[in-house]
Amino acid sequence: EPEVTQTPSHQVTQMGQEVILRCVPISNHLYFYWYRQILGQKVEFLVSFYNNEISEKSEIFDDQFSVERPDGSNFTLKIRSTKLEDSAMYFCASSWTAETQYFGPGTRLLVL
Amino acid sequence: AQSVTQLDSQVPVFEEAPVELRCNYSSSVSVYLFWYVQYPNQGLQLLLKYLSGSTLVKGINGFEAEFNKSQTSFHLRKPSVHISDTAEYFCAVSTGRRALTFGSGTRLQVQP
Numbered sequence: 001e002p003e004v005t006q007t008p009s010h011q012v013t014q015m016g017q018e019v020i021l022r023c024v025p026i027s028n029h030l031y032f033y034w035y036r037q038i039l040g041q042k043v044e045f046l047v048s049f050y051n052n053e054i055s056e057k058s059e060i061f062d063d064q065f066s067v068e069r070p071d072g073s074n075f076t077l078k079i080r081s082t083k084l085e086d087s088a089m090y091f092c093a094s095s096w097t098a099e100t101q102y103f104g105p106g107t108r109l110l111v112l
Numbered sequence: 113a114q115s116v117t118q119l120d121s122q123v124p125v126f127e128e129a130p131v132e133l134r135c136n137y138s139s140s141v142s143v144y145l146f147w148y149v150q151y152p153n154q155g156l157q158l159l160l161k162y163l164s165g166s167t168l169v170k171g172i173n174g175f176e177a178e179f180n181k182s183q184t185s186f187h188l189r190k191p192s193v194h195i196s197d198t199a200e201y202f203c204a205v206s207t208g209r210r211a212l213t214f215g216s217g218t219r220l221q222v223q224p
Contacts, residue, residue: 004155033211043156043202045211056211091155098209099144099163105155 002026004104006092012110013082021077021107023092032075033093033101034067036060043091049075050098082111114139114205118215126223127195133188133218135203143205145186146212147177150200159201162186173197198222 005024013019025032034046048056049067066078075094079086089108093101119134137143147159160171167179177188186203203215 006155031209035212042216043204043212043214045213048211058211093156099206100146100158100161101212102158103148103156 004092004094004102006090006104006107008107009105010108010110012112015084015111016081019079019082019109021079021090021092021109023075023077023094023104024073025075025092025094026096026102027073029094029096029102031055031095031098031101032067032069033095034077035091035093035103036088037091037106038085038088046077079109082109084111087111114143114207114213116203116205116213116215118203118218120218121216122219122221124221124223125193128192130191131189131193131197131220133201133203133220135186135188135215137184137186137203137205139184139205139207141207143207145177145179146204146206147171147175147186147188148202148204148214150202150217152199156202159188193220193222195222195224 007022032049035043037043045058047061064080068076087110089106091106092104095101115138117136125131145162148156149159160169162169162179170176175190200217202217204212206212
């Protein structure tokens with residue numbers, strides 16, 4: 001069964017550093033998403049991406065964040081200058097119709 | 113904007129007993145409803161979904177949920193739980209082809 005994959009599974013970085021989280025959505029899916037889950041809190045929406053542009057974003061997704069689909073398979077989330085409060089589990093999701101989203105295993109980001 | 117309330121943060125239950133995890137939502141428009149499960153150190157797996165049609169939906173691993181529009185609820189049930197059902201369960205809602213809004217999760221602890 002096709003799955004969403006994410007790399008790396010864990011990343012530790014220093015405050016102020018740039019990080020890039022990578023996702024390979026399910027092949028032939030058209031809609032792509034990033035969510036995050038701070039430890040002990042709800043899963044929160046960050047951004048959705050369709051047809052090579054952002055279709056929706058939350059107030060969390062400020063200028064420090066960007067997304068890109070550099071080729072036909074990868075979908076990336078970049079955090080330009082990480083803060084302590086960016087420490088969280090980041091989930092990528094994809095969807096064929098935008099009605100049902102399928103999630104990857106997540107990347108646990110720790111900012112020191 | 114929509115919101116989701118999961119009334120129980122933890123539900124302890126004995127193996128082979130029935131269980132109900134409660135979910136209520138708030139929205140001014142029609143919604144799609146989902147239950148996701150997160151096993152320890154894993155990502156979010158889709159359990160079941162309600163998009164339209166029959167209000168009783170069946171999912172994987174013997175779970176089912178009933179959409180009740182008048183009570184704005186989407187409670188998850190299983191007639192007989194197993195130890196392997198121990199996990200965090202998240203109710204989520206979306207309005208059409210939009211981002212998911214998640215509840216705070218319910219930790220199901222199945223005891224032998």
